[in-house]
Amino acid sequence: MRGVFRRTLFPLFLILSCPPTAMLMWYTLDRLDGSISALATLFSTRGVTGVFQDVWGPVLFGSGTAWAIIGIFAAFELVLVRVLPGREHHGPVTQSGHVPVYRANGPLSFAITLALFVGLSDLGLGLFRASIIYRHFGEILGALNLSSLGFCLLLYLKGRFAPSTADSGTSGNPVFDYYWGTELFPRVLGWDVKRFTNCRFAMMGWPLIVISFAAAQNELHGLHPGMAVAVALQLVYVAKFFWWETGYLGSLDIMHDRAGFYIVWGVLVWLPSVYTSHTLYLVDHPSNLGVFGAVVVFTLGTLAIFANYFADAQRQRVRETDGDTKVWGRKPVIVVGHYTTSNGEARENLLLASGFWGIARHFHYVPEILGAVFWTLPVAFTANPVLLPWFYVVFLTVLLTHRALRDDERCRVKYGKDWDAYCKLVPYRILPGVF
Numbered sequence: 001m002r003g004v005f006r007r008t009l010f011p012l013f014l015i016l017s018c019p020p021t022a023m024l025m026w027y028t029l030d031r032l033d034g035s036i037s038a039l040a041t042l043f044s045t046r047g048v049t050g051v052f053q054d055v056w057g058p059v060l061f062g063s064g065t066a067w068a069i070i071g072i073f074a075a076f077e078l079v080l081v082r083v084l085p086g087r088e089h090h091g092p093v094t095q096s097g098h099v100p101v102y103r104a105n106g107p108l109s110f111a112i113t114l115a116l117f118v119g120l121s122d123l124g125l126g127l128f129r130a131s132i133i134y135r136h137f138g139e140i141l142g143a144l145n146l147s148s149l150g151f152c153l154l155l156y157l158k159g160r161f162a163p164s165t166a167d168s169g170t171s172g173n174p175v176f177d178y179y180w181g182t183e184l185f186p187r188v189l190g191w192d193v194k195r196f197t198n199c200r201f202a203m204m205g206w207p208l209i210v211i212s213f214a215a216a217q218n219e220l221h222g223l224h225p226g227m228a229v230a231v232a233l234q235l236v237y238v239a240k241f242f243w244w245e246t247g248y249l250g251s252l253d254i255m256h257d258r259a260g261f262y263i264v265w266g267v268l269v270w271l272p273s274v275y276t277s278h279t280l281y282l283v284d285h286p287s288n289l290g291v292f293g294a295v296v297v298f299t300l301g302t303l304a305i306f307a308n309y310f311a312d313a314q315r316q317r318v319r320e321t322d323g324d325t326k327v328w329g330r331k332p333v334i335v336v337g338h339y340t341t342s343n344g345e346a347r348e349n350l351l352l353a354s355g356f357w358g359i360a361r362h363f364h365y366v367p368e369i370l371g372a373v374f375w376t377l378p379v380a381f382t383a384n385p386v387l388l389p390w391f392y393v394v395f396l397t398v399l400l401t402h403r404a405l406r407d408d409e410r411c412r413v414k415y416g417k418d419w420d421a422y423c424k425l426v427p428y429r430i431l432p433g434v435f
Contacts, residue, residue: 011179015261019145022273026141027055029281034386062143066136070143077200078191080109089246092255095342096166100185102195106245117208130215133208141273148268152178152261159183181260194259199245202267207238209272210279217283225294226287226378230279233301233375240309247316252407278376278389287378301374304367311356311364318352327355335422337415353425360428362404372396404429
């Protein structure tokens with residue numbers, strides 16, 4: 001029964017519940033002042049069918065403007081991936097022995113994308129209003145929901161009948177295979193699907209969305225310090241992400257999670273809906289956080305974001321130098337993790353047990369969560385603070401905790417006794433003395 005739940009019932013529940021939840025998140029924050037009780041009242045008076053008609057009906061198929069925004073943005077980012085210069089980067093070898101190859105041009109793509117959006121909008125040349133994403137956000141989410149569900153189906157079929165690498169296959173359960181995916185590294189016309197959806201569409205779209213939200217508040221109420229600091233911290237975080245993009249290409253998302261509903265729909269719909277929800281609420285609910293408070297929040301949030309970056313960079317530097325470096329001024333403590341690929345080839349990785357990685361095995365998740373807390377904090381200073389904009393922080397905490405557990409389980413299987421030796425050196429998963 002447990003296997004049926006994990007392989008069928010739970011994936012089916014997420015496939016059916018997450019799309020309407022994403023739309024309800026937008027509608028409640030944008031139309032109901034973020035009030036969960038107002039949403040409950042709507043359900044009690046209109047019923048499930050009525051709520052579907054009110055919330056999703058008008059935006060189910062998007063709009064001409066929404067499809068144009070999505071299409072132009074996606075095409076532009078696809079071109080940038082292909083044409084911008086960048087060094088060749090090799091991702092970690094997979095269990096089948098495949099080594100993914102990327103062009104490392106993330107920072108340049110990020111700079112060009114933001115410069116063009118700001119420069120061509122009414123913040124610059126005036127070709128369109130910077131608030132255009134905010135004003136069509138429901139339609140954009142509707143179009144993304146519809147297209148992403150279909151895209152996941154195409155990826156499921158591609159993995160079954162035309163996989164790009166040997167890191168593919170099915171479980172025999174169509175529900176689970178649609179949810180989890182059938183390919184680890186699908187490519188279409190030479191473009192890496194996961195890198196594009198995760199990095200160049202979702203993460204590149206995030207800053208444009210929050211800039212548009214800030215432009216909308218400026219039009220409606222004037223730009224307040226709370227909105228400015230929330231957006232500024234998210235821009236710092238996303239800039240950090242693209243500076244470290246090659247490191248992300250060696251993370252659990254890329255190395256282990258297949259291209260299915262879980263990750264592809266998640267980044268294409270859940271990310272823009274949930275990860276920006278706090279900033280959406282601020283548009284019509286200006287924060288009373290003053291300039292001094294905003295400076296304090298920005299300083300603390302930036303420190304948290306860079307602590308997360310330095311932790312990731314620390315491990316990456318140790319592996320790139322084969323341990324011939326220093327961590328916090330000392331020779332790093334390392335455990336060599338041996339493993340065997342699916343084709344029988346013996347390989348090894350360096351497991352860092354000092355610096356940030358000596359505090360806990362996933363301590364870098366702590367400053368990542370704190371960064372989200374700081375850019376959500378202006379919500380607490382609004383005239384009518386509500387709980388819903390904090391959902392992202394709660395979700396991120398659950399997500400990263402679950403990811404730490406998954407990563408530990410995967411590493412224990414992969415490295416065996418070497419992982420046990422590593423865990424003796426670093427006994428805690430996230431918080432030393434706690435977890």
